[in-house]
Structures are given as C-alpha cells and as structure tokens.
Amino acid sequence: MSRSFRSGLLTAFLAFFLAIPRGTFLVSAQNTNSTQEGEVTALSAISITVPSTGISIDFGTPIRFDSVKGLYMGTGVQIPSKTLYVPASGEGALLFYQQEGLLASGFPRSRDNMIALAHEGGFVSVYSSPTLALSEELKKDKIAKDDRIGTLHSDHQGTSRQTAERQGADAYYYLRVADNRSKLLVNPALFTSTMIDRAAPRIEEVSLIRDGFILKADPARRTLQRLAQGEYRLAVRLFDPSYAGGVVSGLFRIKVVLDGQVVADRKFDSAQNQDQGLGFLGLPAPSYSLLDRDMRYLLGSRFLARGNHSMELTVYDFNGNAGTFLWRFIVE
Amino acid sequence: MVRRTTEPRWSKRFRRFAVYAIASILLLLLSQRPLLPQPSLEVSLNLTKETLEPKAAESERAFFNEAGRSFLIRPDQQGVVALEEESGNPKWEREFGSIITAAAVSDNLSAWGLMDGRIFILDQDGVMLRIIDPRNDGVKSTQPCVYALALSAQGESVAILYGIFPQNFLLYERKAGFYSLSYTKELQKDLRSTQSAAFSNQGAEVLVKTAEGLLYFDRNTGKGAVLHQERFAGEQEMLIKALGETGFAFLTATADKRHAGVIQHGALAAYFPLPIDSYGLAVSGDSFSIFGQEKDLAFTWGVYE
Numbered sequence: 001m002s003r004s005f006r007s008g009l010l011t012a013f014l015a016f017f018l019a020i021p022r023g024t025f026l027v028s029a030q031n032t033n034s035t036q037e038g039e040v041t042a043l044s045a046i047s048i049t050v051p052s053t054g055i056s057i058d059f060g061t062p063i064r065f066d067s068v069k070g071l072y073m074g075t076g077v078q079i080p081s082k083t084l085y086v087p088a089s090g091e092g093a094l095l096f097y098q099q100e101g102l103l104a105s106g107f108p109r110s111r112d113n114m115i116a117l118a119h120e121g122g123f124v125s126v127y128s129s130p131t132l133a134l135s136e137e138l139k140k141d142k143i144a145k146d147d148r149i150g151t152l153h154s155d156h157q158g159t160s161r162q163t164a165e166r167q168g169a170d171a172y173y174y175l176r177v178a179d180n181r182s183k184l185l186v187n188p189a190l191f192t193s194t195m196i197d198r199a200a201p202r203i204e205e206v207s208l209i210r211d212g213f214i215l216k217a218d219p220a221r222r223t224l225q226r227l228a229q230g231e232y233r234l235a236v237r238l239f240d241p242s243y244a245g246g247v248v249s250g251l252f253r254i255k256v257v258l259d260g261q262v263v264a265d266r267k268f269d270s271a272q273n274q275d276q277g278l279g280f281l282g283l284p285a286p287s288y289s290l291l292d293r294d295m296r297y298l299l300g301s302r303f304l305a306r307g308n309h310s311m312e313l314t315v316y317d318f319n320g321n322a323g324t325f326l327w328r329f330i331v332e
Numbered sequence: 333m334v335r336r337t338t339e340p341r342w343s344k345r346f347r348r349f350a351v352y353a354i355a356s357i358l359l360l361l362l363s364q365r366p367l368l369p370q371p372s373l374e375v376s377l378n379l380t381k382e383t384l385e386p387k388a389a390e391s392e393r394a395f396f397n398e399a400g401r402s403f404l405i406r407p408d409q410q411g412v413v414a415l416e417e418e419s420g421n422p423k424w425e426r427e428f429g430s431i432i433t434a435a436a437v438s439d440n441l442s443a444w445g446l447m448d449g450r451i452f453i454l455d456q457d458g459v460m461l462r463i464i465d466p467r468n469d470g471v472k473s474t475q476p477c478v479y480a481l482a483l484s485a486q487g488e489s490v491a492i493l494y495g496i497f498p499q500n501f502l503l504y505e506r507k508a509g510f511y512s513l514s515y516t517k518e519l520q521k522d523l524r525s526t527q528s529a530a531f532s533n534q535g536a537e538v539l540v541k542t543a544e545g546l547l548y549f550d551r552n553t554g555k556g557a558v559l560h561q562e563r564f565a566g567e568q569e570m571l572i573k574a575l576g577e578t579g580f581a582f583l584t585a586t587a588d589k590r591h592a593g594v595i596q597h598g599a600l601a602a603y604f605p606l607p608i609d610s611y612g613l614a615v616s617g618d619s620f621s622i623f624g625q626e627k628d629l630a631f632t633w634g635v636y637e
Contacts, residue, residue, distance in 0.1 A: 063407075063408075065406060065407065065411075066393075066404075066413075066422075067404070067406070067411075067413040067422050067425050068413065068422040068423075068424065068425040069425055072406060072408065072410075072411060072427065074408075075408065075410070093475070093496070093497075094524050095447070095475055095477055095496065095524065096431075096433055096447060096477055096479075096524055096525065097524055097525050098433070098525055098526060101569050101585075102569050102585040102586075102587075102611065103569050103570075103571050103583065103585050103611055103612065103613075106526070106528055106571055107396060107433075107434055107435050107526045108394040108395065108396055108405060109394060109409075110394045110405045110406065110407050110408065110409040111393070111394065111407040112407070112409075114409070114431070116431070116447060116477075118475045118496075124447065126431060126447075140524060178430065178447075178448070180430075180448050180476070183429070183448075185429070271429075272429070273429025273430055273448065274429055275429075275460065275463060276427070277410075277411070277426070277427030277428060277429060278410070278427060278429055285427065285429070286411075286426075286427035287427060288425075288427065
C-alpha cells in the first residue's frame with residue numbers, strides 16, 4: 001500500500017466521522033424499531049380478550065373496606081370458571097405471582113393469590129383469587145393465549161373437585177388489565193366480545209350537597225323541592241344489576257344535563273395511574289376521594305342561581321342500557 | 333591479631349533446620365486452636381408460643397408488620413392502611429395506581445414497590461417523600477416490576493430487586509434529599525415473586541435473595557457478590573432479617589426442608605437444618621427465634637468458650 005494511498009484513506013476516514021453527525025445510524029435504527037413496535041402495539045392491543053359469559057364487571061363500583069375512608073373502587077371483572085382453570089388472556093410472559101407461602105411474615109399476599117402476565121405493548125393482565133395456584137407446567141417466558149396459567153379450587157368447602165366441576169361455575173377469579181405504557185388501568189369490558197346484558201343501571205339516589213346540607217331528590221312529590229341559592233355538589237348512588245342473574249356489564253357512562261346544557265359526561269373506560277392513586281372519570285386521585293361514606297359518587301360542583309331548574313341524569317352500562325332520572329326543583 | 337574461628341558447616345545447617353522445624357510445629361499448633369474464641373450460636377428451646385401465631389389462626393385480612401409498625405393491605409393490593417400502634421385503629425391511608433409487590437419499613441419511613449416498577453417512599457404520616465422510578469435512571473429491564481425492597485434504618489439507602497429481561501439488583505443512595513442510583517448488578521437468572529431483603533442494622537451491608545443465590549453488597553467497599561449459589565439459588569422461600577450490628581439471620585423453606593443460618597461480613601457463619609414445621613423468624617439484638625407449629629427455637633449469636 002503506497003504512502004499517499006494510506007494518507008488518503010486516513011483523511012477519508014476522518015472526514016467520514018466529522019461530516020456525519022454522531023449516532024445517525026443508531027438513531028435511525030432505533031426509529032425503525034419504534035415504528036415496528038408501534039405496529040405490534042396496535043395489533044397486540046386487540047390480542048387480549050376477556051371472557052364475556054357470566055361475568056360481572058365492577059370497574060368504578062364502590063367497595064367497602066375497613067379503613068380511614070372506608071371505600072375504594074373496583075377495577076376489574078369477576079369471571080366464573082367451569083373447568084377450575086384460569087386461561088391466559090393473551091400471549092405474554094409471567095411477570096409476577098404471589099400465593100400463600102410456606103413461611104409467615106415477609107410481605108403478605110392480600111386476600112387473594114395473584115398471577116400477572118406481561119403482554120406486548122405494555123399491557124399487563126392480573127388474575128387473582130383466594131385459591132388460585134400457579135400452574136406447574138407453565139413456561140414462564142412464553143405463554144400462549146388460553147394457556148392454563150393457574151388452577152382454582154371450588155368455593156364450596158367440603159365438596160370434591162369432581163363435584164365442583166359438575167356444578168360448573170363454583171370458582172371465580174378476578175381479572176384486571178393495566179396499560180403500563182399509558183399509565184392506565186383499563187376497564188376489562190373493552191376487551192370482551194358481545195355480552196348479553198339487557199338490565200339498565202339503577203339510579204338509587206340523587207342529592208345536592210352544600211356545607212353538610214343534603215337535599216335528596218324526590219320527584220314523586222307533588223310540589224317542587226326548594227333550596228337556597230349557592231354552590232352545590234351533585235352526589236349520586238348508582239347500581240348496575242345483573243341481567244337474569246348473569247352478566248353485569250358494569251357502569252360505563254354518567255351524563256348530567258342541567259337546564260338543557262350538558263354539565264358532565266364522563267366514562268368509566270379507564271382509571272389513571274397517578275401519584276396519589278387511581279383517578280376515575282378524569283377526576284383527581286385517589287379513587288376514594290370521589291366517594292362518600294354512603295357509597296355516593298361525588299360529581300362536580302355547580303353554582304345554582306335563583307329560579308326553576310331541571311336536571312336530567314342518565315347512566316349507561318357498557319352494553320348501552322340506560323337509566324334516566326329527571327328532577328325539577330326551585331332555587332330561592 | 334584477631335583469630336577467626338570457623339563453625340562446622342553441619343552445625344549451621346542443623347541450627348537452621350531446627351529453627352524451621354520449631355516454627356512449623358508452632359504454626360501447626362496455632363492453626364489447630366484459634367487465639368481468640370470464635371463467635372457461634374447458642375441454642376435454647378422455648379416451648380411457649382410468642383409473637384407469631386400459626387398461620388391457620390390468621391384472619392382473612394392481610395397485615396404487614398415490620399419495625400414495630402403495622403399496616404393493613406387492601407384486598408385489591410392497591411392500597412395500604414397504617415394502623416395506630418396501641419389501638420390498631422386506621423391512622424392514614426394510601427392508594428397506589430398499581431399493585432403493591434414489595435414493601436420495606438423503617439422506624440420513620442416506609443417504601444412500597446409496585447408492579448409498574450415505581451417505589452413510593454412515605455414518611456410516618458403517610459406523606460409521600462419521593463418516587464423512585466428506575467426507568468428514569470437508565471435501568472434496562474424490558475418489564476418493570478419491584479420484587480424485593482430493603483430500606484436502611486434511617487432511609488439513606490434503598491435496595492431493590494427490579495424487573496425482568498433482565499432482572500437487576502439496584503442500590504439507591506440519598507444525597508441532599510434525593511435518591512440517586514449508586515450501584516447496579518444485572519442478574520443472569522430471575523425470580524417472579526416477592527423476595528426477602530434486608531440491610532444490616534448499621535446500614536452498611538445489604539442481603540437480597542435472588543435466583544442466583546444470596547446477593548451481598550457492602551456499601552463501604554462498594555463491592556457485591558453472590559454467596560453460596562449451590563445452597564441459595566433457585567425459587568426456595570426465604571426470610572432475611574438483620575442480626576446484631578453487622579450480621580443477618582435467615583430462614584429458608586422448600587417443600588420438604590427448612591434451614592436457618594447466619595451471615596457475618598458476607599460469609600456464611602452458620603447453616604443448620606430445622607424441623608419441617610418451622611415457619612417464622614424474629615430477631616432481637618443478637619438473638620433470633622425460629623417459630624414452629626409445635627415449638628419455638630431461640631438462638632443467640634455470640635462468643636462462647
């Protein structure tokens with residue numbers, strides 16, 4: 001190799017690294033990967049499925065608990081298991097499991113044993129039940145959809161496993177779906193196929209609250225109810241009954257129309273994973289700040305000026321069944 | 333005139349040989365008996381049941397007790413209630429956006445590790461002091477999740493077993509009120525369930541159960557090592573608690589065996605089998621108790637003649 005050729009090669013080599021910005025190739029490679037990842041995410045988002053037979057969705061439903069606030073909100077779906085097996089909701093890998101251990105103390109399980117699977121796109125499905133046991137033959141790094149990830153015991157004490165299997169849905173497990181990439185806990189109803197639920201949600205109570213004063217709506221009264229002018233908070237108690245003792249598709253949307261104007265239209269489609277806890281209906285966390293001790297949802301505040309008012313509250317379940325409540329009152 | 337006398341060569345050789353021989357014999361004797369008594373365990377039987385009750389007697393509610401503080405875990409494991417020490421009434425409540433997978437408590441702090449990989453550090457009134465998110469510190473685990481947590485007594489260090497693909501051991505140190513990542517060790521194998529971890533009472537050493545074995549890290553030297561892979565690798569259950577100033581007591585369980593032991597300065601100082609019904613470990617100073625369904629065993633670590 002001649003001397004001039006060597007020096008030329010060296011100059012070209014230096015020029016190449018000086019002229020081209022650092023990491024150009026690396027960045028473009030990363031961009032390509034992220035594009036591909038995005039495509040995978042879009043596909044994988046629909047690859048999680050939740051059974052739709054006999055289920056009861058409690059996403060956004062108040063649950064009593066012995067604590068300072070006394071309540072928290074449900075975030076999942078209760079699923080019956082006829083076979084006593086728990087299938088994987090989608091392809092993924094074992095992320096976490098927790099069951100009653102051989103040793104006491106340490107960090108305890110809650111009421112339930114738990115299995116969590118990580119799926120593509122940042123989704124995590126969490127399965128829990130007091131009797132859930134991790135399947136021994138589970139390949140923890142490569143789990144296919146519908147693979148048996150766990151086994152349940154019959155809820156009926158004293159009955160044999162065969163009896164329990166004959167009886168069908170003796171055992172239930174609870175399923176939650178998290179979207180860690182978007183920092184959301186997602187309503188599992190969004191991953192179900194067709195649910196048969198024709199029972200409309202019930203509006204059990206509508207109240208206006210101000211400084212400890214509560215006016216409970218009573219539309220059956222012959223005379224219109226009266227209250228003083230001021231800022232009031234709307235409190236409602238809702239319930240989604242099961243259809244023919246079966247499916248509960250769950251509360252999904254709350255719409256409030258005051259004097260012909262939509263003042264609130266919120267959905268239980270997801271709960272935000274915030275630093276203070278779970279934020280439902282687009283409202284700040286924690287979830288129990290949205291509830292009072294009487295299991296009423298505390299919706300937004302509104303100033304009510306003197307005059308005649310009408311409020312229409314409509315509550316939908318996930319299947320679109322609606323319950324409506326119309327209330328006329330006078331502000332003095 | 334000085335008269336030089338020469339010693340016979342065989343005499344010099346003999347003296348040298350004699351000195352070496354005596355030195356060797358002395359060394360041999362010294363190696364047989366230590367100059368100082370070695371620390372060891374004293375065992376005593378205690379037939380009365382103490383702090384821990386058999387698991388069957390526990391109620392449906394899940395309590396987490398550590399460092400003399402008591403917490404109630406919410407049934408969905410997304411919240412925790414601190415209980416008053418005397419009355420047991422709720423003191424404060426905290427909800428998390430993800431499921432709690434690990435926790436550690438000191439006298440004045442509590443740390444809560446979540447399935448989304450974050451660690452919340454709360455003061456004794458439940459006020460959030462810091463959120464540690466290893467993803468923001470460049471830790472490369474494809475799936476975030478906290479599998480083990482340990483908090484030093486004053487909260488100046490937090491040890492974490494974090495994520496999968498790969499699993500990492502992380503050590504955070506508090507400087508000027510902020511926690512920064514000071515040590516990372518990528519592990520070849522991983523565990524997918526909550527593991528035990530503890531700092532020594534002096535806070536200089538930390539011990540964590542990992543899939544590869546017991547991971548020991550010394551903050552003073554900045555060095556870590558996996559101890560006794562042949563004994564502690566795999567999925568066996570383990571409880572680790574600080575013993576004395578610098579040591580650790582542990583209890584391990586597999587389906588058909590129980591063992592306990594002591595780690596001192598990163599070395600396995602004691603390891604012995606226990607009755608199969610052993611289920612709990614409690615430590616007080618230099619003593620620890622192993623709780624069994626039938627009887628409890630008490631051990632005291634010390635220097636015995």
